[in-house]
Amino acid sequence: MNFIRFIRECIKIIFRGSKTYYAWLIFLLLLLLWGGYGYLGQITTGLIKTHMRDSVSWAFYIGNFTFLVGVAAAAVMLVIPAYIYDWKPIKEIVIFGELLAVCAVIMCVSFIIVDIGNPLRFWHMLPFIGTMNFPSSMLSWDFFVLSIYLIINLFIVTYLLYCIFYGKEYKKSIVLPLVLISIPMAVAIHTTTAFLYNALPGRVFWNSALLAPRFLASAFCSGPAILLILFQILRKTTKFEIKDEAIWKIAELMVYAMFIYLFFTIAELFKEFYSGTENILYWKYLLFGIGDHKEIVFYSWSSILMGCIAFILFLIPKTRKNFLTLNIGAVLIYGSVYVEKGIALIIPAFTPDVLGQIYIYTPSLTEIRTAVMIFSIGFLLFTFLSKIAIAIVFEDYNIISLKPGKKIT
């Protein structure tokens, strides 16, 4: 009964807000409608509405999925430095990190659902009711770890907010072990996603042991970028306190991650281009195009460029400690990793295809609209959840302040 009350009060918070808040919601809803209408076309006529075909059978959707797994993973991994460096608001960092993770995982699952030909048969993948191919298929592993990750994070966050709402002390014996589990789980979800691609010897572009390490490094660039900006917004608009030093520390950690990511990529490029085997073809398509087919060259170089600028901005202490350049850098690295995971990771693995034939893929309008739909759902969800968390954590929205007697006095 207490819990139902808690949920009811949470829902009430969602509907309270300033004009800007409502304008933001309406903006997201409009995007959602525009995207959703595009997706409706895909549901009725099939995936033929996308530009995927037998040669390039996976593309933009699964790329988005991969990117968001990274976001989900990095959001929680940020708890480690928060703990080690003893940033004061560790509880808040845990709450907002995990909220982001929850939204990102929900978006991941949505991208898988729109990508499969028979979304209604999704239950075939469940253990016991369906026939999950566990442990053989990496996709079932991925589904498995993502579900557990979602449940753990959702539980921790709800429990913490619930305790704060009722003014109770949360039980460390419950929260601490779960947070400690969720950190290696964060590593696990992104590693498993990398293994999903790695497990296919027929696709040499992915068949590199560096794939999983590169995934983790890139996730540690893009995930904290979102939180970096979120923390600044929270600091401006709520009672949330985080020192400049802590924000710079996150930026510093991101520099390490960017450096490792760059190093891994250079190592990969050296191996491919110096050995110059047939397998170089995929990298050539990514970076220079094959013959007249230069469709994704623009994407790959813009990703490289954005990444390099962000790296320099974060590397130089002066620009790292200037909030304007810091935020520009955060947006750039986010964009860089998004393009890298969304386009540059997937498309070259299929171009040329396994029989050497070239099919040129770029996302169709339906694919973009569907992605917009999922992103606006994600943003909407994250807005609602953050709003609830902000009210409960910073604005003393709790059971005591809601008592009618209290208000009169």
Add this chain to the structure above:
Amino acid sequence: MKKENSRRSFIKNISLATFSAIALSGCNGAAFDQFLQKNFKTLSKKEKDRLIKELENKYKEKYGKEFHISDKPALEGTLFGYALDLSRCVGCRRCVYACVKENNQSREPQIHWIEVLKMEKEKGIDFTHSTAQYNPEKVPEDGYFYVPVQCQQCKNPPCVKVCPVRATWQEPDGITVVDYNWCIGCRYCMAACPYGARHFNWGEPNVPVNEINTEVHFLGNRLRMKGVVEKCTFCVQRAREGKYPACVEICPVGARKFGNLLDPDSEIRYILENKRVLVLKQELNTQPKFYYFFGI
């Protein structure tokens, strides 16, 4: 007060009943049954028979034709193997179209289970420099040879390994099949297949009614639906009846050979023992049962 209460509960009940009635009529019985359909491999003999009977009726209603749907299991002591004589193939692509017809492949959007690649004699078997898009007046063209590629029926199939729902598996006679009712359409198998042998129904498949082959196998050439993966099954509907696959029968130059690898007197065994044989992408350890050889 009491009266009002009972009226309220009456309204509640009636609205509940209406709601469930609408919900039930919204998804008719057949669609609901289809949604709850189990994996073919887990069905009992009785359930399979019922399923097939229903499907035959459904096809009759839809196409006005009498179908014969078989679910004949693998014969004991058979392991099917295929051999293709590269020195004979002229690249005419009759096999491609015979396969389309026999196996009810969608015409629009177009699906071909066999892809014939034109390669330069100078370069040997080299996919990178090959092309599937050739259209000369006459084949074969000077300086080129042709490599038809279809499902290689691997002994160690990567596609089966990756399927998250066990919708595809290798039968005891070595044929890898797909349960179209169970496939969720994630296309992981297509990413895993090193031979491009798996094909997806991106849209609603389309076969002209007068060209439909009504002799079908449940795990083979029966009509597919939107959003599922399909592939060559060595014409399982023919092979298990002791017939040659359609591509073997149509080949005008006799480049295609098919038989039981476990039968020491079979033609396929003769080829393996006496000819220079190769398999595609041997380094991937997929162990194809589809062999290429040079007969002359």
